[in-house]
Amino acid sequence: MDMMALIASARQAREAAYAPYSGFLVGAALLTKSGKVYTGCNIENAAMGPGNCAERTAIFKAVSEGEKDFKAIAVMGGARGRAEPMGFCCPCGVCLQVMMEFCEGDFQIIVAASENDYRAYTLEQLLPNGFGPKNLHDGA
Ligand code: THU
Numbered sequence: 001m002d003m004m005a006l007i008a009s010a011r012q013a014r015e016a017a018y019a020p021y022s023g024f025l026v027g028a029a030l031l032t033k034s035g036k037v038y039t040g041c042n043i044e045n046a047a048m049g050p051g052n053c054a055e056r057t058a059i060f061k062a063v064s065e066g067e068k069d070f071k072a073i074a075v076m077g078g079a080r081g082r083a084e085p086m087g088f089c090c091p092c093g094v095c096l097q098v099m100m101e102f103c104e105g106d107f108q109i110i111v112a113a114s115e116n117d118y119r120a121y122t123l124e125q126l127l128p129n130g131f132g133p134k135n136l137h138d139g140a
Pocket of ligand 1: 092
């Protein structure tokens with residue numbers, strides 16, 4: 001699957017964003033190593049704390065269906081009604097930590113303003129020296 005198609009899936013997922021409080025709509029599309037795509041959107045809550053980011057929605061959907069091997073995620077976010085280009089919406093620290101749980105350092109994070117304008121990072125770049133399962137297992 002090419003990056004443009006993954007970004008288009010993130011754009012489509014953004015349509016379902018439930019963000020009545022921030023007005024900031026985010027979509028994510030997670031590509032598994034087996035070639036499946038799980039999408040997610042941000043889901044806010046009147047109590048403010050319980051909201052979920054688009055990236056974690058996609059990851060939790062995948063894990064809840066038995067998928068744990070991930071290759072890449074595309075993210076597209078921007079304020080409701082804002083004209084394109086969207087801007088570059090990097091995953092928050094909590095989402096990076098959740099990626100750290102399941103993904104290798106070379107996991108690709110595609111932060112997209114449009115299908116043709118995106119920045120590609122690895123998890124290692126955005127969360128260098130992150131704490132993960134290996135720390136617990138190896139006692140490091
Ligand atoms: N948000 C995401 O869903 N993903 C990001 O990468 C950054 C922020 C959401 C959380 C909240 O619903 C809204 O965007 C504003 O922070």
